Amino acid sequence: MKILVCISHVPDTTSKINFTEGDTKFDTNGVQFVINPNDEFGLTRAMWFKEKQGASVDVVNVGGPETEPTLRKALAIGADAAIRVNTEAVDGATVAKQLAKVVTDGGYDLVIAGRESIDYNGGMVPGMLAAMTGANFVTNCISLEIDGTNAKAVREIDGGKETVSTSLPLVIGGQKGLVEESDLRIPNMRGIMMARKKPLTIVEPVDANVETKSTGFEKPAPKGAVKLVDAENIDELVNLLHNEAKVI
Amino acid sequence: MSVIVYTESEKGKFKKVAFEVVSYAKAIADKMGTSVTAIAVNAENPESLGNYGASKVLAVNDDSLNVFNAKKYASAIEQATKQENANVVVLSSSADSKYLAPILAVGLEAGYVSNVVEVPSNTAPFTVKRTAFTNKAFAHTEINTEVKLIGLSNNSFGLVESGGSASVETFTPNIPDSGVTVESVDKATDKVSIADAEVVVSGGRGLKGPENWALIEDLAEVLNAATACSKPVSDLGWRPHSEHVGQTGKPVASNLYIAIGISGAIQHLAGINSSKVKVVINTDPEAPFFKAADYGIVGDAFEVVPVLTEKLKAFKAQNA
Numbered sequence: 001m002k003i004l005v006c007i008s009h010v011p012d013t014t015s016k017i018n019f020t021e022g023d024t025k026f027d028t029n030g031v032q033f034v035i036n037p038n039d040e041f042g043l044t045r046a047m048w049f050k051e052k053q054g055a056s057v058d059v060v061n062v063g064g065p066e067t068e069p070t071l072r073k074a075l076a077i078g079a080d081a082a083i084r085v086n087t088e089a090v091d092g093a094t095v096a097k098q099l100a101k102v103v104t105d106g107g108y109d110l111v112i113a114g115r116e117s118i119d120y121n122g123g124m125v126p127g128m129l130a131a132m133t134g135a136n137f138v139t140n141c142i143s144l145e146i147d148g149t150n151a152k153a154v155r156e157i158d159g160g161k162e163t164v165s166t167s168l169p170l171v172i173g174g175q176k177g178l179v180e181e182s183d184l185r186i187p188n189m190r191g192i193m194m195a196r197k198k199p200l201t202i203v204e205p206v207d208a209n210v211e212t213k214s215t216g217f218e219k220p221a222p223k224g225a226v227k228l229v230d231a232e233n234i235d236e237l238v239n240l241l242h243n244e245a246k247v248i
Numbered sequence: 249m250s251v252i253v254y255t256e257s258e259k260g261k262f263k264k265v266a267f268e269v270v271s272y273a274k275a276i277a278d279k280m281g282t283s284v285t286a287i288a289v290n291a292e293n294p295e296s297l298g299n300y301g302a303s304k305v306l307a308v309n310d311d312s313l314n315v316f317n318a319k320k321y322a323s324a325i326e327q328a329t330k331q332e333n334a335n336v337v338v339l340s341s342s343a344d345s346k347y348l349a350p351i352l353a354v355g356l357e358a359g360y361v362s363n364v365v366e367v368p369s370n371t372a373p374f375t376v377k378r379t380a381f382t383n384k385a386f387a388h389t390e391i392n393t394e395v396k397l398i399g400l401s402n403n404s405f406g407l408v409e410s411g412g413s414a415s416v417e418t419f420t421p422n423i424p425d426s427g428v429t430v431e432s433v434d435k436a437t438d439k440v441s442i443a444d445a446e447v448v449v450s451g452g453r454g455l456k457g458p459e460n461w462a463l464i465e466d467l468a469e470v471l472n473a474a475t476a477c478s479k480p481v482s483d484l485g486w487r488p489h490s491e492h493v494g495q496t497g498k499p500v501a502s503n504l505y506i507a508i509g510i511s512g513a514i515q516h517l518a519g520i521n522s523s524k525v526k527v528v529i530n531t532d533p534e535a536p537f538f539k540a541a542d543y544g545i546v547g548d549a550f551e552v553v554p555v556l557t558e559k560l561k562a563f564k565a566q567n568a
Contacts, residue, residue, distance in 0.1 A: 013495050013515045017384040026381075037496045092350070093359065118495055120380050120387075122362055127318075127350025136427035137318065139347050142489070156490060157433070158343045159441025166428040176496060181483050211359035214387040217380065220521070226528070226538050231547030234555045237527070238563050240543055245525045247447070247504040248471065248563070 001055040001146065001168070004106060005043045006099060006113035006125065007074050008036035008089075009067035013118060019217045026119075026217070035070055038114025042174035044183055045144060046112055047078045053146065055110075056080050060102050062087060062095045068200065075195035076187030082198065087205035090213065092120075096128035097208040103133050108169070109149075115140050115173035123173075130171035138164060142177025251277040251284050252334035253302070254325050256342060257291035264407070264444065265340040267300045271408040272400050273338040274301025275367045280336070287328045287419065289313050289321065298414030300407065306332075306419035313423065315430045316344050322351040324421040329356055331419075335395050341402045342443060349399055359391040362399035382495045383521035401522065402443065403501040442493065445474035447504045448523070450493060452478040454509020454530060454549055458486035463549065464508060467557045470564060476500065478510045494519035509549045512537025529553065 011017070011031045018027040035043065049055040059074040060083040061067045071082040083106075085098040103111055111130075116123035123139075130137030136151075138144075142161065143154035149168045154161050156177070172178075187195070229237045241248045253273040255266035266288075273284045286302040288294045290313060294305040306328050313320060325348070329337055337358065339345040346362065353360035365386070366377045373390040376398060380387040391397075442448060449468040451461065461475075468475045475491060482492035493500045495515040505523035509530060510516060517540045520526070528541040529552050538544045545552055 011381070013518075016514075017381045019385070091359075093353070096350075096354075118382055121382055122360075123346050124350040124353065124360055124362065127347070128354050131351045131354035137351070138428060139318075140343055152431075155347075156343065157435065158443040159439065160433065160435030161490070162433045162435075163431045164428050165431055176492070177489050209392075211393045212361055212389050212391050214380075214389045215375070216388045218386050218388075219384070220386070223540060224542075226541045226544045228538075228544050228546065231545050231552050234545075234552065234559050237543060237545065237556065238559050241504070241525070241527070242563065242567075245504070245542065247525045248560070 001049065001053065001110060002106065002108045003046045003049060003055050003057045003110045003112065004103060004108040005039065005046050005057060005059045005074070005079065006111065007039050007043070007059050007061045007070060008114060008117040008119070009033050009061055009063055009070040010036045010117050010119045013037065017219070023217050024215065033070055035073060036114045036117045038116060038118070038175050040184060041176050041178045042112035042114060042172065043074055043077060043079065044185060045174065045178040047185070048179070049146065050078065058083060058106065060085065060099065062089045062098045064088060071200060072195050073187060075198045075200070076191040077185050078191065080198065082200040084200065084202050085205055086202050090210050092122040092124035093128060093211045094208040096125050096132060098205055099125065099129050100132040101206050102203070103129065110146065110168055111135070111171045112174050113171065115175045126171050126173035133169070133171070135169040135171045136166040137171045138166060139173030141172045141174050144172060144178060249280070250282045250332055250334045251280070251336040251338065252329050252332055253284060253286050253338040254345065255286045255288045255291070255297060256340060256344065257288060260290060260292040262288070262291055262296065263342070265342055265402055266297070267407045268402070268405055269338050269340050269400055270297050270300040270302050272367070272405040274408065274410060275405070276336055276338070277301070279367065280371055285332050285334065286414070287325055289324065294416050295414050298412045299409050301410045301412060302414045303412070305414045305416045307416050308419050308421065310423065315433070317426050317428065317430070318344070318348040318351055319426040319428065320423050322348040322355060323424050325352055326355040327421040328419060329395065337395065337397045339397070339399050341399055346399065349397060353397050356395045356397065357393060358395035358397040359393035360397040360399070361389050361391060363401045364398050365401045365404040379522065382518040383499070384518050401501060403503070404522070440472060440474045442474045442476055442491070442498050442500060445502050447471045447473035447506070448476050448493070448500050448502045449473045449506045449508070450476035450478065450510060451481060451508050452510030453480050461487070463553045467506070467553055467560070470557055470560045478516055507537055507541070508553060510537060511535045512540055
């Protein structure tokens with residue numbers, strides 16, 4: 001089984017978000033970039049398929065050279081090879097088009113992406129990729145088993161979960177639950193050394209029309225001060241929620 | 249040229265988000281000088297969408313669609329969009345709508361923007377405001393394709409009753425085969441989900457252990473609220489992952505969010521930031537949550553919450 005894990009290069013969850021150039025660009029100054037957490041759960045599940053079922057695992061990112069340390073980290077965790085599509089990730093659709101080419105050329109059976117990236121939160125790349133390549137698709141996936149070409153997956157739905165059966169080729173939108181937080185791997189020295197020797201192939205992008213374009217950003221308006229209520233005077237809180245906030 | 253909107257139902261009853269997306273679609277249609285067509289699948293009383301601004305409802309009645317399937321539903325909406333020659337398609341941010349949206353976008357060759365929070369500021373170029381960086385910011389995004397697909401962030405627009413009426417037409421799309429089959433659905437029917445809840449009551453490590461969760465559940469019951477938890481609580485296994493809210497968990501966009509024993513890490517606050525009113529109860533007055541909340545009580549959850557539950561019970565009884 002050939003697995004491709006899509007890796008988004010995103011600001012660490014603790015990052016302060018700021019913008020530059022007249023609020024048109026994300027300010028990367030001082031920001032630590034990491035593997036998108038939803039992708040990391042998928043990568044770790046892919047490692048399980050590699051170790052238990054003999055799958056091969058490649059990782060891919062669509063982005064400039066600055067994303068390579070993130071791909072190297074994925075190699076250090078245990079992926080076999082990395083691919084970087086050398087173009088700016090403008091929007092979800094352009095990223096999906098680039099990935100579709102990689103998936104078709106590489107003949108991958110299973111593609112695991114995060115259900116969404118934690119920067120732009122579009123939540124569209126895995127579904128678009130599945131539709132473009134004609135693969136089956138399960139998102140918000142919290143459990144995945146593969147047996148031959150058959151797959152059993154669990155999808156989180158609003159207020160519960162559903163179990164589905166499907167088959168390869170398959171695209172997964174993964175999240176926590178695919179593996180547990182405690183299963184995530186921190187690259188060790190040996191992994192980091194080996195990652196330096198693993199192939200990282202740079203491929204040039206295919207033409208893709210830009211369908212959506214972010215022209216500016218803003219931060220939420222600063223919040224007013226909290227209204228403190230005395231712990232001995234809970235009636236006051238009920239009163240405020242009813243008469244002032246009007247939420248009860 | 250028209251606006252088409254997919255309206256979700258469950259066991260034949262429209263969900264609240266269905267009325268919200270129709271209200272929102274109506275606002276866009278007014279701006280464009282056109283009308284709203286809704287598509288409803290196996291829903292009772294489709295004409296009721298007229299009250300929120302739909303002029304026409306395409307009613308699909310097909311037993312093979314009783315269980316949600318992203319590919320089949322996307323195909324039905326795609327066919328409806330093409331039949332109506334619609335150039336704006338509106339969906340909600342439910343798990344199901346977010347599942348089908350990218351498939352629909354590819355089928356319609358439509359530019360898709362999710363997590364949209366306002367009516368488009370401009371229709372040429374078509375520009376929408378959406379959340380980004382998990383609610384730490386907003387982006388203004390242009391959609392440059394002929395057909396535009398918008399995923400509306402839940403609870404960002406609200407319901408607007410216009411008192412209109414809608415004509416209902418039967419619509420019979422060709423349903424394609426899907427390679428994904430639902431084997432079983434495991435859903436608590438007596439509990440309100442975090443996505444649909446008007447009120448969410450959430451607990452953190454300050455509750456000291458899973459055995460104390462009755463505190464959260466009792467309060468949630470009085471408020472008909474969903475229960476949620478912080479990341480450490482789910483990582484410790486005190487509560488299921490499905491209750492984890494925050495940047496890597498579920499987003500919350502409720503009217504009221506009550507955080508109990510949660511300090512308010514930046515990742516947690518990002519995930520719940522879209523909630524309209526936030527209340528924090530924490531022993532530590534320095535907890536970062538107090539900077540993000542509207543109302544706060546510095547106090548011990550084990551003393552404050554039972555009193556709050558009783559007071560709310562009395563309040564509800566009085567105002568029932």
